[in-house]
Amino acid sequence: MAEPLFKRLVLLGVGLIGSSVARIAMERGDIAGEVVANARTQATLDRVMELGIAHRVELDPAEAVKGADCVMFCAPVGAFAALAEAVAPYLEPGCIVTDVGSTKQSVIRDIAPLLPAAVHFVPAHPMAGTEYSGPDSGFTTLFQGRWTLIVPLPGSDAAANEKIAELWRRCGSMIEVMEPAHHDRVVAIVSHLPHLLAFTICGTADDLEDESRQQVLRFAASGFRDFTRIAASDPAMWRDIFLNNREALLEMLARFMEDAQAMARAVRWGDPAYIEESIKRGRKIRRSLIELKQA
C-alpha cells in the first residue's frame, strides 16, 4: 500500500461528499492515517461513529483542525466564511486547506483572506452527486470515473495542489485544472441552472388548483419524474450555491429564458421547423455526452 497522503485529514461536514470521502479514506488507508469528522450537530457525529466512517469526531471545528495536515471544507458553501474564521487561528503551518464547494469564486473570496500565510489553499470541486444528503448517503464509488476540478490560486504551492489532485485520484476521480470564473460559468449551465429549473417546475406544479395537482402526482410521466429526482436535493446546499454563483447563474438563466420564449413563440405561431431544429440540438448534445461516456 502507498504511503498515506496525509497524517490527519479533517472533514468539516459529513454530508454526501464528506461522508463518501470519509468512507473511501477509511477503506483505502492510503489517503490519511487518521480521519476526523466535524459536523454542526452531535447527532450527526454520533451517526458517523455508528457507521464507523471516521476514526474520531469533534463537534468544535477549532478543536477538530488542530494537528491536521489536511482540512477539507465539506459544508454548504454559505457556511464557509464562518467556518474559516473559526478554524483559521488553529491551523498548523504547512496544513493544506481544500474544499468541495460547487462555486469557486465565492469560496476563494470567503476563505483565502482568512488563512494564515503558512497554510496552503487548494480550491476543488468533485463533480459528483445524488439527490441524497447526510452521513448515511455517502458511498465509496461516488467519484469513480467522474471529474474533480482543481482551481488553484495564482502563485500557489504546486506540491500542495498535486497532493489534493492525488487525493481525488485515489477517490477514483479524473482531474482537470480550471480558472475560477470559467469554473463558475461551466457549472452554472451544467448543474446550477438545471437544478433551478427542476425546483421551479415542481413549485409551478404544486401551485395548480387542487384537482390538477393530485393528478400531476398521480400521472407523473418520465419527464416530470426525472425533474423531481433532481428537485429532491438538499435545500440548504442549493440555496447557498445559487446565492454564491449569482452572476453566472443569472446570466445562464437569462439566456435560457430568451431561448424558452423563442420556443414559446414558435409554438404559438406554429413554426414546426424551428421546434424540430431545437429538439434536434438536444439530441446532438446527448449523443456527444454518450461519446464522451458521461451519460
Add this chain to the structure above:
Amino acid sequence: MAEPLFKRLVLLGVGLIGSSVARIAMERGDIAGEVVANARTQATLDRVMELGIAHRVELDPAEAVKGADCVMFCAPVGAFAALAEAVAPYLEPGCIVTDVGSTKQSVIRDIAPLLPAAVHFVPAHPMAGTEYSGPDSGFTTLFQGRWTLIVPLPGSDAAANEKIAELWRRCGSMIEVMEPAHHDRVVAIVSHLPHLLAFTICGTADDLEDESRQQVLRFAASGFRDFTRIAASDPAMWRDIFLNNREALLEMLARFMEDAQAMARAVRWGDPAYIEESIKRGRKIRRSLIELKQA
C-alpha cells in the same frame, strides 16, 4: 388463455409505443388473433418482420385497416388527420379506432369528424415512454404499472371503451378515465413542459462559445445529464405534441416563467428564505411521488 379481445389489431405506426403493443400482443395471444403493422416506410416494416413482432405488415394504411376490428393510431399526432382521411373509407362497421397520442383535444378534432358513424372511437393515452424510438425500441414491460388515460367521447359506446381499457390492462397498465381538456392540462405540466425545458437548456448550452461548450459536455454533472436524457426523445413526435397542445403548454410555460423570474429575483437580491422555500416544495412533491410509487 382468455379469448382474444380482437380478431385483427392494426397498428398505424410501430415506434416505441406501437412496437411495444405489438410485442405484447404477439406474446400474450389474448389481445388479438392477428397483429398487422403499418408504417411510413418499407424499411421499418421489413424490420418489424425481422423482429417477428407482427403477423403481417402492410405499407398502405387503407389496405392495412381492411377487415380490422381494432385500429390503433401510433404515429406522431401531427400525422393523425391525414392517416384518418386515408383509412376512414376502409374501416369496417363496428371497428374500434383508438390512439396512443399525448394530446387528446387535437386528436379528437382531427380524427372524430372523419370516421363513419358505425365505427367507435376511443381516444387513449398510455403514459409511458423512454427516450428511444423506432421498432427496435419497444419492449413488453413498458406499460407495467403505468397509467393509461382513457378519454371517452360523449355518448360513446360503453362496450368499446371497456374493450380498449381491457386491452391496456392486458398490457400491464392501470386505467383512469379523464375529460379531454383536463387531460391536456395535466400532461402539459407533467410531460410536455419538462420536455420543452430539457430541449431548450440543451440548445442554450449548445450556443455557448466553443470552449465552454466543450467543457459543458465534458463535465456534465448529474443535473444536466438527466436533462439530456429527456432531450434525446424523438423530434418529430415532440414537435407535433407541442403544436397540438399549444394552449395548455403555453399556459403552463407562462406560469413556469413567472416562477423562474421570481427565483431569479430572489437570487439577484439575495432572498435565502424564498429560495429555500422553493426548493423545499420540490422535495415535498418528490416525497408525494414516492408515496404514490410513481418514482
